[in-house]
Amino acid sequence: MWLNPSNPQLDKKGQLHHLLTLEGLPAEILWQILDTAKAFVGTKVKKVPLLRGKSVFNVFFEPSTRTRTTFEIAAKRLSADVINLNVTVSSQTKGESLLDTVDNLSAMHADMFVVRHGESGAPHFIARHVAPDIHVINAGDGRHSHPTQGLLDMFTIRHYKKDFSSLRVAIVGDVLHSRVARSQIHAFSTLGCPEIRVIGPKTLLPAQVESLGVHVYHDMRQGLKDVDVVTMLRLQNERMQGALLPSAQEFYKYYGLTPDKLAAAKPDAIVLHPGPMNRGVEIDSSVADGKQSVILPQVTFGIAIRMAVMSIMAGTK
Amino acid sequence: MPGNPLPDAEQLLTALIEQMRPAVGPETGLIGIHTGGVWVAERLHQALKLRTPVAAIDVSYYRDDYAARGLHRDVKRSEIPFEIEERDLVLVDDVLYTGRTIRAALNELFDYGRPAGVKLAALVDRGGRQLPIAAQFVGATLVLEPGQSVALKRDAGGRLRLELREEKR
Numbered sequence: 001m002w003l004n005p006s007n008p009q010l011d012k013k014g015q016l017h018h019l020l021t022l023e024g025l026p027a028e029i030l031w032q033i034l035d036t037a038k039a040f041v042g043t044k045v046k047k048v049p050l051l052r053g054k055s056v057f058n059v060f061f062e063p064s065t066r067t068r069t070t071f072e073i074a075a076k077r078l079s080a081d082v083i084n085l086n087v088t089v090s091s092q093t094k095g096e097s098l099l100d101t102v103d104n105l106s107a108m109h110a111d112m113f114v115v116r117h118g119e120s121g122a123p124h125f126i127a128r129h130v131a132p133d134i135h136v137i138n139a140g141d142g143r144h145s146h147p148t149q150g151l152l153d154m155f156t157i158r159h160y161k162k163d164f165s166s167l168r169v170a171i172v173g174d175v176l177h178s179r180v181a182r183s184q185i186h187a188f189s190t191l192g193c194p195e196i197r198v199i200g201p202k203t204l205l206p207a208q209v210e211s212l213g214v215h216v217y218h219d220m221r222q223g224l225k226d227v228d229v230v231t232m233l234r235l236q237n238e239r240m241q242g243a244l245l246p247s248a249q250e251f252y253k254y255y256g257l258t259p260d261k262l263a264a265a266k267p268d269a270i271v272l273h274p275g276p277m278n279r280g281v282e283i284d285s286s287v288a289d290g291k292q293s294v295i296l297p298q299v300t301f302g303i304a305i306r307m308a309v310m311s312i313m314a315g316t317k
Numbered sequence: 318m319p320g321n322p323l324p325d326a327e328q329l330l331t332a333l334i335e336q337m338r339p340a341v342g343p344e345t346g347l348i349g350i351h352t353g354g355v356w357v358a359e360r361l362h363q364a365l366k367l368r369t370p371v372a373a374i375d376v377s378y379y380r381d382d383y384a385a386r387g388l389h390r391d392v393k394r395s396e397i398p399f400e401i402e403e404r405d406l407v408l409v410d411d412v413l414y415t416g417r418t419i420r421a422a423l424n425e426l427f428d429y430g431r432p433a434g435v436k437l438a439a440l441v442d443r444g445g446r447q448l449p450i451a452a453q454f455v456g457a458t459l460v461l462e463p464g465q466s467v468a469l470k471r472d473a474g475g476r477l478r479l480e481l482r483e484e485k486r
Contacts, residue, residue, distance in 0.1 A: 015387070032390065035391070035392075036388065036392055038394065039375065039377075039392045039393060039394045040394075041394075042394070043394060043395065044397070044429065045395075045425070045428045045429060047428075048378035048379065048425075048428075049378065049379055049424070050377075050378040050379075050383060078378075311378070311388050312387075312388050314383075314384075315383055315384070315386070315387030315388040316387055
């Protein structure tokens with residue numbers, strides 16, 4: 001096997017070859033991505049020739065606008081050719097298997113796959129089957145992982161707070177269904193964040209979430225007390241089957257981020273949200289558009305992070 | 318290797334300053350190439366009393382050996398704090414060798430605009446060019462043994478020093 005047996009994301013020299021999850025990714029690689037992304041923020045020349053002649057395939061088995069668009073922009077700013085495939089409406093509905101789809105795309109000379117899939121582990125499965133010179137980036141798989149989102153959140157927090165070593169952070173809402181929350185928790189612990197809290201109703205927190213090294217709160221005001229960073233999660237309406245919540249209104253009453261609840265956090269605390277937001281469900285408009293919100297900078301930094309990941313990977317053989 | 322066969326970088330810098338003095342004006346833009354070239358450009362800027370601030374570029378995203386060597390670990394953001402359109406520019410690097418870095422730097426510069434002219438200053442020219450590129454201002458020409466390379470270092474007090482490296486292959 002040509003991949004590093006202990007971590008299939010790394011090559012034999014320990015360099016990033018696929019980006020599948022932040023779990024188990026060495027701190028050194030996380031810092032390398034965050035540092036590289038810095039060079040892409042605020043530059044006068046938007047486009048550089050680094051990936052000229054390379055083909056990046058955005059393969060989305062699950063709909064997404066923002067993530068797909070930012071990956072597309074990132075690849076184009078690196079001068080790659082971008083091909084967008086919305087597989088939900090093509091071959092899969094005709095019954096083609098995942099591997100057949102991937103084999104066909106590889107035969108079109110792809111250099112990099114950006115994969116979003118509703119099933120946890122699908123990008124990992126694809127990474128194990130593609131030719132050794134093809135790179136795979138997970139753009140979100142099931143409830144498992146969304147590594148570039150986790151990275152752009154870390155980039156945003158570092159931008160405003162400089163240092164992770166004294167931060168108290170809170171992740172709020174539907175942790176159970178959230179791949180973003182899992183990615184954030186792994187990144188926070190790898191980067192040395194001393195106190196990670198998760199806040200939500202029992203029905204929306206995974207069983208034994210404490211085993212990830214987080215502190216669990218069910219009350220917003222207690223959980224937000226003196227935190228530096230509040231990261232909200234989207235209430236995954238479309239995934240909420242069964243009676244996990246009485247109603248969206250009740251969720252808002254107890255867990256919606258209002259100015260009143262945010263006042264428990266430090267006065268300079270920042271508020272993140274991976275988007276798309278449900279205003280009036282998990283976040284109040286006055287907070288989303290308020291001074292402490294860094295939700296739009298997150299989107300901008302997301303492009304820089306994706307550029308960094310692609311440029312680091314495409315340089316490893 | 319007995320002793321240090323390399324010339325003193327500070328003396329080379331003085332030679333470079335004297336060569337450049339008649340050729341530059343206060344509006345000339347100096348563009349240092351990360352990292353050693355930026356150190357040299359800063360010192361030249363100070364000595365030549367130029368009005369235009371020093372620019373620094375990192376050519377990592379323009380290199381042609383990226384596929385083989387990957388991305389440099391410590392990429393810096395290029396900062397050109399002036400308009401380069403119709404300006405006389407001097408690209409500054411520490412060691413001139415194959416010419417590929419300079420090719421990448423020229424490509425990057427032209428993404429910012431169309432300068433009136435671009436000259437090249439190098440503290441050391443060690444030969445071995447693979448492209449038709451020549452420096453107008455050179456501190457010294459060095460002949461190195463195969464497998465040797467030379468790198469610029471800066472100490473805490475800001476003094477520049479050349480260091481010989483034996484490539485492990």
